[in-house]
Amino acid sequence: MEHNLGPNDPRVRERAYQLWEQEGRPDHRHLDHWAQAVREIEEEDRRNSGGPHVNSPEAGLAVPDDVAARNQREAAAHLGQSSVPSDS
Numbered sequence: 001m002e003h004n005l006g007p008n009d010p011r012v013r014e015r016a017y018q019l020w021e022q023e024g025r026p027d028h029r030h031l032d033h034w035a036q037a038v039r040e041i042e043e044e045d046r047r048n049s050g051g052p053h054v055n056s057p058e059a060g061l062a063v064p065d066d067v068a069a070r071n072q073r074e075a076a077a078h079l080g081q082s083s084v085p086s087d088s
Helices: 010-022 030-049 067-079
Strands: none
Touching (some): 010 030
């Protein structure tokens, strides 16, 4: 099961803080730092799981993940059903 990086994820919080400090603690950039932290950690997680890298040729066109569809697929997999369409 995939891990969703939410507002309480300590890895994102720490990475965003590091980015903020590296940029000299600028005001009004917290959303930028948070988004960058999420992107970096998601890429690290993909790299560590053996999945395609975001900018690699095998990654193809990046399509945003539909949370509802993913949850439905995971629930169907958990129940042993295969009638839910995949992303492919």
